[in-house]
Amino acid sequence: MPEAKPRVGTLLVVVGPSGVGKDSLIAYARQRLASNLSILFVRRVITRPALAYAEDHDTCSPEAFAAARAAGTFAVTWEAHGLNYGVPRETCAHLERGGVAVLNGSRAALRKIRSAFGGSTTVVRITCDPDILAARLAARRRESPAEIEQRLRRAAMVADDIGDAIEIDNSGELVLAGDILVSTIRGIAKSIGGYGDFVPASTGQAVKADT
Secondary structure (H helix, E strand, C coil): CCCCCCCCCEEEEEECCCCCCHHHHHHHHHHHCCCCCCEEECCCEECCCCCCCCCCCEECCHHHHHHHHHCCCEEEEEEECCEEEEEECHHHHHHHCCCEEEEECCHHHHHHHHHHHHHHEEEEEEECCHHHHHHHHHHHCCCCHHHHHHHHHHHHHHHCCCCCCEEEECCCCHHHHHHHHHHHHHHHHHHCCCCCCECCCCCCCCECCCC
């Protein structure tokens, strides 16, 4: 009898500039898909305190992060804005079982992420009308008008380097783009062989994946 081929899942990397609503969309999708064990929403490890307005993540000191990286705890790491980001290696195990892992990614780190996860990577790019994005950034009152303009120019430049990606426009109500993201994740999960027969690590027994 021939050996069964290993099941390969999909890493869905969600990227987009600050203010586009990426964190809110991922949180919306996480809530809608919480009962689906084949879909993992990756908790990144970041060297910053947990903040109410920021994404759900695990906090780590720079020293502890360096030690964890040296120990091989992360599948991939990157640096941005003076912070270190790490993707737990357990993400690989979920993909090997044929699941979908949703990662809050970085446009600048896409090359490293694709290199680490290979052909199992799919990118979702969250976009927004430039005028609406500028208004959202201004409403946060964290940056000057000149800094916002610079951020918008940088976002346009980085977008050209993303490559193939599924694009979701979040210029309108959150629920509209949120439902599109949910449908995208569900569609990818269904396209993977063995969907509906996912084996979570905690049980070792096949379970039906909710749709």
